[in-house]
Amino acid sequence: MVAEKFSKKLFSVTLRVWRQAGPAAPGRFTDYPAANVNPDMSFLELLDVVNDGLTIKGEEPIAFAHDCREGICGTCSCTINGKPHGPGRGIATCQLYMRSFRDGDVIVVEPFRARPFPVVKDLVTDRAAFDKIMQAGGFITVRTGAAPDANAIPVPKQDADLAMDAAACIGCGACVAACKNASAMLFVAAKVSQLGLFPQGQPERDQRVLGMVGTMDAMGFGNCTNQYECSAACPKTITHDFIARMNRDYLKASFRSAFKPASSSTGGGAG
Numbered sequence: 001m002v003a004e005k006f007s008k009k010l011f012s013v014t015l016r017v018w019r020q021a022g023p024a025a026p027g028r029f030t031d032y033p034a035a036n037v038n039p040d041m042s043f044l045e046l047l048d049v050v051n052d053g054l055t056i057k058g059e060e061p062i063a064f065a066h067d068c069r070e071g072i073c074g075t076c077s078c079t080i081n082g083k084p085h086g087p088g089r090g091i092a093t094c095q096l097y098m099r100s101f102r103d104g105d106v107i108v109v110e111p112f113r114a115r116p117f118p119v120v121k122d123l124v125t126d127r128a129a130f131d132k133i134m135q136a137g138g139f140i141t142v143r144t145g146a147a148p149d150a151n152a153i154p155v156p157k158q159d160a161d162l163a164m165d166a167a168a169c170i171g172c173g174a175c176v177a178a179c180k181n182a183s184a185m186l187f188v189a190a191k192v193s194q195l196g197l198f199p200q201g202q203p204e205r206d207q208r209v210l211g212m213v214g215t216m217d218a219m220g221f222g223n224c225t226n227q228y229e230c231s232a233a234c235p236k237t238i239t240h241d242f243i244a245r246m247n248r249d250y251l252k253a254s255f256r257s258a259f260k261p262a263s264s265s266t267g268g269g270a271g
């Protein structure tokens with residue numbers, strides 16, 4: 001009786017998955033029927049079950065990226081029914097549960113589609129372009145061994161809160177996949193703001209925004225045309241207000257860089 005009360009109604013779906021053997025291979029959708037789906041399974045657990053079935057049959061399992069499975073690492077990026085990270089607001093693919101779907105649904109699963117994120121295999125894309133942007137300024141320099149206590153440098157509460165909001169970015173790339181221009185502005189704005197809001201981030205502030213925006217452009221990401229699909233798709237609900245903040249930073253840094261004395265060694269990047 002108790003078991004009956006807590007038993008879940010199992011259902012069936014069809015996964016329509018993009019299969020692509022390698023970066024240069026042609027891709028196509030393949031249907032995989034899945035029966036006995038528990039509504040409390042995560043979407044990635046369903047992919048695991050489908051892959052177990054494929055392996056038993058001697059077929060190639062579906063390649064998909066994942067690591068933490070709790071919305072932290074940003075690796076589980078794919079597009080589900082046309083939306084990066086699928087239906088639901090403020091969640092990564094690994095936080096999506098099968099109760100979001102209905103019996104008989106056909107669920108279309110494909111990799112993020114953006115030129116700077118080439119497909120490696122099936123649902124896995126290469127997002128090294130984000131690493132290149134981070135290398136261009138996503139850091140602060142501190143004197144190791146003699147760093148002062150963190151709380152010795154007062155930070156206004158409003159700035160600390162904003163920096164924490166920006167630091168929630170997990171670098172998943174959903175903002176790029178959601179944008180018709182494949183713009184990385186939300187990602188770059190989050191990283192620039194996270195560091196630029198703290199006193200410790202001031203020495204490289206101009207260099208950072210110029211370098212990161214310049215690298216973003218060089219990597220082939222598009223520009224922002226105020227569609228705000230990025231914030232809507234972001235699993236951390238990072239607001240597009242950060243893009244306006246970054247644009248202001250970029251403008252000021254460009255101005256200072258253009259008029260800096262010839263002997264100065266600071267500045268650089270996109271200009």
Ligand code: SF4
Pocket residue numbers: 168169170171172173174175176186187190230233234235236237238
């Ligand atoms: S801004 Fe949001 S969508 Fe873009 S990379 Fe960061 S977490 Fe992902």
Ligand code: FES
Pocket residue numbers: 065066067068069070071072073074075076092093094095170
């Ligand atoms: S697997 Fe880490 S965020 Fe989804």
